[in-house]
Amino acid sequence: MSIASTRYATLDAGRNYWGLLAVLAGVVLAGFAGFLHLEHEGHWITGMNNQVVWGIPHVFAVFLIVAASGALNVASIASVFGQAAYKPLARLSGLLAAALLSGGLAILVLDLGRPDRLIVAMTYYNFKSIFAWNIFLYTGLLAVIAVYLFVLFQPALARWTRAAGIMALLWRLILTTGTGAIFGFLVARQGYDAAIMAPLFIIMSFSFGTAVFLLVLAAACRGSGRVLGDALLFRLKNLLAVFVSAVLYFVLAYHLTNLYATEHHGFEAFILNFESLYSKLFWLGQVGLGSLLPLALFYSPKTRNCRVSALVGASLVIIGGLIQMYVIIIGGQAYPLILFPGMEESSSFFDGVVASYVPSIWEFLLGITGVGIGLILTVAGLGALDILPEDLSDPEPAS
């Protein structure tokens, strides 16, 4: 495979292709039916309540948005940092990012108490609100990706590729910072009030986005009968391994800085002492299943050259990432707000106790709708546009 002659082609629209689209459409429709029911009944049919106000939908939505930003990694590495091996994959990187972002945004909108007021959300802005800024950042990224893809598709515009790539890179870094800041700005909440939230979200985006990219690429190649060379696959896997380690490092730094401040000891114990559900999810899910196990698969001599291990590892990173989002979003709310430091509080409004949260089927449907939308857009894009290179096999060794 040589870069200059990369030829792209759409996925063949055979039986399998339409079948996959139909299945995904079914998922989205089922989710939408769930949304209509939720919208009709109100949120009491979900597990969300006045203590845990953001639930499973937000876990999925934030994951998808963060992963979308990270899915652009490959494009940035190719177009900004000039790594030739990734250049053929830049188109897929852009498409996947736009698709995941759309899926995440759809969940956020569908979960609103008044989704019918989307127009209000787009016409009334409070510029002090980081949430309002994020609405701009998200829609802006879609536009930036559209420009980037347009440039990639026009050989005549090749000299603009780097500029468009830089634009996309900067935009997504700001976007992920903004997403992290949604939580970082919540000064009153023990688990969130930390400046490290923003960089943590950036590095999480690299990890989750690369994992999703790797799996989608492998699936698309397999489904369309293309050969995905070991060199490329393992290169992506090695990149993912670095990101997974970096997330682990940042999580460590976050908890260590928190432990330094005595006022945060209560929350830290809640996440670290292995007693609460969130602590178990943290250690077993986020750290064990989502970080250490994939790292072992990626690095250990027995499995590091095994394709299946790479794919399993990437899947684990995604599962671990969702669990990490759960710990951050739900755990941060379940831990009681402290009104009187050092005192015991009680009330009819669950002061002083860990809030309960039992998600219902309706919230999962919302979350899965977003995933479905992301995948359907990806598959449709691959079928309609020349996104995927015809040949991704390893280059012949130089003789």
Added chain:
Amino acid sequence: MSLDLTRREFLQGAGAAGALTLAPGVFLYAKDPEAPVTDAVRWGLLVDTQVCQEDCNACVDACNEEHNLQDLGRPETDAQWIRKLNVRDPLGGRTISLPMMCQHCENPPCVDVCPTGASFRREDGIVLVDKHTCIGCRYCMMACPYKARSFIHENLTEQLPDAPRGKGCVESCTMCVHKVDAGENTTACAEACHKDGHQAILFGDLNDPDSEISKRIREFGATQIRADLGLNTGVRYQNL
């Protein structure tokens, strides 16, 4: 200074209409309902925790009735604008009981984070949610340090004209803005507390040095809950 002017105008207006003393600290002003809301006043509440009784729920019941907040038997999602909070010091075991509601912050985090500006603070210090522009994102609930807000999780019936509410929006204590604007100069909770003979809640103008609430704060002092956050709350507590 324009502020002085508005203030004088306001006092003159109130004086001309005349004030009727209902009970100590409770006045009835026949105020012009069309008069603009200005920052000449800052409405606030003062709670004396020494007087507040642990087994008394009068303020909560009065608020629920005033705004027709119904008990649907789902405590986790039922709206609570005001709740009784019991606080116990593990050292020695002293307990106090106090009403907790929206603290009507001067620098309200709920207003800062609201994407549409639905969460807003009136010039006179009352923090409200505009039910026409709230999209139900609940970011304000994440941001409020006092857990003062409730999301409406279901369809509501039998609403009162003075307290419009609706599924999918967020709401919180309005400091009985309908009463304040009608010149009643009190809130349902303060009224109920007085009626029960406890007089633990006092409503008044924090800007007027001659108001009962200002005098009491001057004489006995009062604290803000989570004063460290620098929100300058309109609800103050004594004997915490």
